[in-house]
Amino acid sequence: MTSIRKSPGDPSSASGCGLPVVPGFRAGGIHCGIKKDQKKDLVLLTSDPPARVAGLFTRNLFKAAPVLISQARVRSGRCKAVLINSGNANACTGEAGHQDAVAMSRWAAKALGIEEESILVASTGVVGERLPLARIRRALPALLRSLHPEGLVEASEAIRTTDRFAKSLCRQSVIGGKEVTLFGMAKGAGMICPNLATLLAFFLTDLNAPVAALRRLLKTGVEGSFNRIDVDGDASTNDTVLLLANGMAGNRSARPGTHEFEAFADLLFPFMDELASMIVQDGEGATKVVEIRIRAARSKADAKTLAYKLANSPLVKTSFYGEDINWGRLMVALGCAGPLLQPDKMDIFYDGVQVVRRGISAGKRQETLAKKVLRKDRFTLTIDLQVGKGNHSVVTSDLTHAYVTLNASYRT
């Protein structure tokens, strides 16, 4: 298995083997006038032959127009193209916004010479404003001209909003004797937990697999990656994750239960995890990535509740930023989260350093050692409750001055 991994923000460093290419896929991105400053804001992905597709979408009650459209179309399991814009979410725009999304997908389908139902759409950016439709329409010929097999990294640049760097990965693996390529790109930023920023992620592969396999792979993969950096039910209006597979690799069909299915799962799951981790690293204003592990809660559900409670507490997140072993804040947050705890059984560790033993301080020396852990860019916070067998972990970022700056002036 070769790995074509790029440094953040430096697509040219694609480890000497040129820009990543997935057989059959082309991508292009241009500036059409949604964003300011000539930044790219319109992206097209195409597959020839047509791809099979699986999709997961936001559970927010306010689903953006493109989500509603793609959610309906993805059920067919077939997809020839994906049209994405950044800078405007086309959310909370009512019936007019819905018509806008239908129109832009129709124009793109017509330009590509494909059926309207075989194109999916996704949008990210400001909520509540209408898209500049005329600009999008005018830009379509240039967008089509920009399509090329090596355009994937460019596309990952163009889907950014407040993301500091483009997030994409490419890997290859031999599956059932055939070389299979997997490319993924994502945009996220936002403080992720709570994730009110839009998550868009697109996975393109030449694997040959039936739609049922793709659906199962996507669901399991997202559960172990993007959903672990997210808050249950706390999702933006536009979250969209798609997995497209066009079969160009010519492998025996990766039906569930086959060796090919398992081999691709082994490729996909850590790949998704890595991409998800890049999103946390790029959390708005984030300076730290912290994995919060809840151990031995009464149940898995309790462990989840407690993990998200900490990941969402401004007091806990500012203590990460301040590199402050303020474990009292952890206790306070946990104690009012709901699940039953026994204070005198709880242990707390930063990486391997124990700071709380059976509910009380493990001593000043331990705190001094833990302080060194907190200075790191990445560390693990483990809460061992010792009241049951429920475990869960989430990955989160710190709450910083830069976060406030970014979000106090996002639109202005």
Add this chain to the structure above:
Amino acid sequence: MTSIRKSPGDPSSASGCGLPVVPGFRAGGIHCGIKKDQKKDLVLLTSDPPARVAGLFTRNLFKAAPVLISQARVRSGRCKAVLINSGNANACTGEAGHQDAVAMSRWAAKALGIEEESILVASTGVVGERLPLARIRRALPALLRSLHPEGLVEASEAIRTTDRFAKSLCRQSVIGGKEVTLFGMAKGAGMICPNLATLLAFFLTDLNAPVAALRRLLKTGVEGSFNRIDVDGDASTNDTVLLLANGMAGNRSARPGTHEFEAFADLLFPFMDELASMIVQDGEGATKVVEIRIRAARSKADAKTLAYKLANSPLVKTSFYGEDINWGRLMVALGCAGPLLQPDKMDIFYDGVQVVRRGISAGKRQETLAKKVLRKDRFTLTIDLQVGKGNHSVVTSDLTHAYVTLNASYRT
């Protein structure tokens, strides 16, 4: 009814009638060495004759030692003194911390010549550290000497932690032909929603009332004031609210159902609301106080969930700070809060200015008008869901650079 209201941080401005006095009560505050910089950190309140008392305490599973002690003692309904320290919460300190709290209350009781069970204790400050008991013991003679009838405002100064200003109010009212005085002091700060900072509030009055009346008054009063600035279940380890009444006013007993009871309720409830509002105004780093009103949800419970969802969203709170009409963030947060909503029925107003009409923008002109509302120090955000009859409102503050600064370096 006369009102003796002080400006924040300026106790001397007690409207020309001297420092507030509640007949029978004395108060004192000194520096004993818990806080740095010679700041006052130890407070004693006494009542002679003994007061009747009602108390409400945190629902956090990690209850600090003083909370456990006071919660047990308050059941007797009688109280002669309250000992309070700031700078150290004596929380998550295990059995040793419990013994510390017992010891300090025992010493104070002995010094005052009263039974140990008639003194209540409260602590606020850093969690997880032991109290400097020897310093507290040594300081008791000086603390007793500092007791005087006009010491109430001084005491309200000494219970501060990150509070920018002391919060106290004094009012008088003629009840059943007798002049009744009510004094209240509170400390809070923290971002309040979620309230992980400790709320301490003490209400002292010379009203004559049975314990049952005090309990009912406190419960109803707190529900409409402090609980409205707080998140259900999201409370610190040390939250304590006490209502002491020593009967010195000589009024006919204010039993529930009597005119006296109603008259005192009329005095107490707006008084509590005002003190609660001062806490929000003093929210750590806060520059704005925002009342969030949810109207016409399917149920009261739904309205509460939605109100707290907005009050706790960092994205919403930074948009207040940025004076940014980013109503999309409101929709996003509401859409994943859980309760059922109908996007195309929702109206949103900043004070009287409508920015969302039936789920979509009410137009640029409205946004420009609303922008002026957001520039104010205080405003109301109303979300009218039009799906039922459930209403709820909470009061919250914005999320600012100063909040991050304060909380990233609280202990360091």
